[in-house]
Amino acid sequence: xxxxxxxxxxxxxxCCGPRxxxxxxxxxxxxxxIIGVLAQENLPGDQFARGSSxxxxxxxxxxxxxxxxxxxxxINRTEEEYAKIFSSINGLLLPGGDVDIQTSEFTRAARIFYxxxxxxxxxxxYFPVWGTCQGxxxxxxxxxxxxxxxxxxxxxxALPLTLTPAAQSSRLxxxxxxxxxxSLAEENITSNFHKWSLSTxxxxxxxxxxxxxxxxxxNTDGKKEFISTMEAYRYPFYAVQWHPEKSPFEWIDKPGMxxxxxxxxxxxxxxxxxxxxAMKSHHRxxxxxxEDRALIYNFCPVYRGTDSVFVxxxxxD
Numbered sequence: 001x002x003x004x005x006x007x008x009x010x011x012x013x014x015c016c017g018p019r020x021x022x023x024x025x026x027x028x029x030x031x032x033x034i035i036g037v038l039a040q041e042n043l044p045g046d047q048f049a050r051g052s053s054x055x056x057x058x059x060x061x062x063x064x065x066x067x068x069x070x071x072x073x074x075i076n077r078t079e080e081e082y083a084k085i086f087s088s089i090n091g092l093l094l095p096g097g098d099v100d101i102q103t104s105e106f107t108r109a110a111r112i113f114y115x116x117x118x119x120x121x122x123x124x125x126y127f128p129v130w131g132t133c134q135g136x137x138x139x140x141x142x143x144x145x146x147x148x149x150x151x152x153x154x155x156x157x158a159l160p161l162t163l164t165p166a167a168q169s170s171r172l173x174x175x176x177x178x179x180x181x182x183s184l185a186e187e188n189i190t191s192n193f194h195k196w197s198l199s200t201x202x203x204x205x206x207x208x209x210x211x212x213x214x215x216x217x218x219n220t221d222g223k224k225e226f227i228s229t230m231e232a233y234r235y236p237f238y239a240v241q242w243h244p245e246k247s248p249f250e251w252i253d254k255p256g257m258x259x260x261x262x263x264x265x266x267x268x269x270x271x272x273x274x275x276x277x278a279m280k281s282h283h284r285x286x287x288x289x290x291e292d293r294a295l296i297y298n299f300c301p302v303y304r305g306t307d308s309v310f311v312x313x314x315x316x317d
Contacts (some may be wrong), residue, residue, distance in 0.1 A: 091278035094135030197226035
């Protein structure tokens with residue numbers, strides 16, 4: 001399988017002799033990255049639901065379109081199972097949704113992977129994490145160990161980003177074309193479908209969050225200013241309160257849904273960035289057979305209709 005890199009192919013760092021160091025391994029990019037997407041409890045009243053959890057297909061397409069393969073990470077698994085998955089994948093995406101981000105099985109699994117990612121990166125083992133909407137919120141709770149979210153009027157609205165001075169030099173945005181950054185700052189192209197936000201006030205008052213995350217953009221609902229994009233200072237952790245994956249892949253007719261060319265470009269630019277981060281990870285499955293069995297290709301998405309929040313879902317036991 002192409003994702004298995006022979007030891008002899010790895011670059012050797014002069015300071016480490018014949019054993020490659022983390023910096024040398026990052027230079028030798030993994031051209032077949034596999035990213036885990038965390039499932040969550042089924043939405044109440046979902047008539048299409050099968051099993052106990054789901055992943056919206058738009059997140060899978062989002063990553064696949066940028067050159068990654070996807071492994072679904074199911075809830076209700078043991079820590080040992082999660083540790084095995086962690087050592088096999090090259091990044092983690094925490095998707096949007098609607099579960100309790102303090103007591104759900106989604107949160108339990110997210111916390112396990114978050115701690116594994118901290119430990120790995122501290123040891124020089126590059127492992128990126130991305131959070132979208134609920135994933136953004138989940139990362140904020142995991143980092144400061146408390147829920148600092150506040151209600152905002154942002155359930156279905158498209159907004160421009162108010163980029164901070166740190167945005168242009170950020171890892172996430174610095175490779176974006178200038179015209180695309182300008183569009184992000186001037187056009188209503190970021191889809192917001194959330195009622196909870198991390199206010200700039202609550203962020204500023206929490207020392208853990210301030211030390212951990214750099215704010216790249218903010219937004220306002222007209223009354224409260226909230227953080228819409230952030231990245232960690234020391235870790236390859238990224239979080240957006242908005243939904244880049246919706247523009248090309250979700251079609252519910254609601255305010256806030258934007259399908260413009262620019263919005264689609266933003267989608268693929270964010271996905272391409274995160275996949276490029278996953279390429280710096282050299283985790284791999286124990287065997288090609290294990291890899292094949294884990295991939296999302298073993299599951300079929302269920303079509304739920306264009307009037308649904310998610311056009312297609314994958315369901316899991």
